[in-house]
Amino acid sequence: MEATVSKRWLLARLYEPEQTIVDCRFTLGKPQAGKESFEQEHIPGAVYLDLELDLSAPVSEHGGRHPLPDPQLLAARLAKLGIGNTTRVVAYDDESGMNAARLWWLLRYLGHEQVFILEGGFSAWKAERFPVTDHQPIRIPSSFEPNVQSQMVVGVDEVRQVSVNTVEALSEARDSASTAPYDLPVLIDSRARERYLGLEETLDKKAGHIPGAVNYFWKETQNEDGSLKSAEELQEHFAQLDKDAEIIVYCGSGVTACPNVLALEKAGYKNVRLYAGSWSDWISYEGNPIATGDEK
Incomplete structure (x- = not known):
């Protein structure tokens, strides 16, 4: 069901x-x-x-x-x-x-x-x-x-390492004019695009996103009446994500990431985890880097 x-x-x-x-x-x-x-x-x-x-x-x-x-x-x-x-x-x-x-x-x-x-x-x-x-x-x-089920959640140390590895892989791919490897975990930012890009921030002290993260706004998984889109629609929505990849989802505080976890699982993604502290936890560590704009 x-x-x-x-x-x-x-x-x-x-x-x-x-x-x-x-x-x-x-x-x-x-x-x-x-x-x-x-x-x-x-x-x-x-x-x-x-x-x-x-x-x-x-x-x-x-x-x-x-x-x-x-x-x-x-x-x-x-x-x-x-x-x-x-x-x-x-x-x-x-x-x-x-x-x-x-x-x-x-x-x-x-x-x-x-x-x-x-x-x-x-x-x-x-x-x-x-x-x-x-x-x-x-x-x-x-x-x-x-x-x-401790495997469902991810802490800041693991997210930090995933971010570093992703940024390095993207940089190497740009330098060699190739595509980034698909075996890396994927960081998904579930917030509205303006917040992801760092253009506005009304809830947290710093604007931007975790370096290497891609943006999938959680509300885009829903129909106008608030119901969840069909599995086929969600598969199309997440089509750029490898079905076998490990996916780590975050938002501002670990709440709106949960609808994205649900949608990803309905679309057939089996290895989806939550960074529970999310952006508000990430920026509580002074040494954590912040990215703005699109990830290229």
Whole structure:
């Protein structure tokens, strides 16, 4: 089954006991807005998880604006909400799926595969006149034992080495008028093109991108209604990437990279990893170089 589900799919299974629906709405710069919206109305049976309080660790010197949460703490939080190792989880938000994709990625990182994202999010659900409520049912705690998939995440040291190797390979290819080798890991920057190019930066202290990275804006993997494009469309979108290459995806803080991870996997890429700290972590190290403009 695909990682996304339709509104009608969820409607038909809305009250199944082995399922937990998770509201992940969150607005950057307005940390209370998501929770307040949830308390006003949400999909029946849904529980709420906060991007910064639940799905991230506290910010420190390094690790980015949304550091990965401690696996044991996250597992305990999930268990308290009634999410166990066999619970089917359906996540939604109202931010084009980026926060729901963060939960999707985190659950898989904890070894939990039964997690899906609702296409279109809450506004699309409500537009269909499907049921909403302000009622918050009592949750019966469950048991969640994390089985951390450490191979899914990449740290700054590995990214630094990949960046150096890529820049050297591109330089050698230019000097010899040949193409760069395809056996190198690929760094993907998921942010909007203006931020990748270094033309603007509204969230982080420095503008630009990790040297050697190529730009694939995460929203370009979606249709106008917020649903994920088909596998064939995504294969065309990522056509310049070698299917056998190792791919490392990052964004500003490790959140909007997750929809790109999802899209790459749907397109058939098997070796996709997340640089969780992303750009905000990269620039927290004074010695890390910064590139602007296009990678040639």
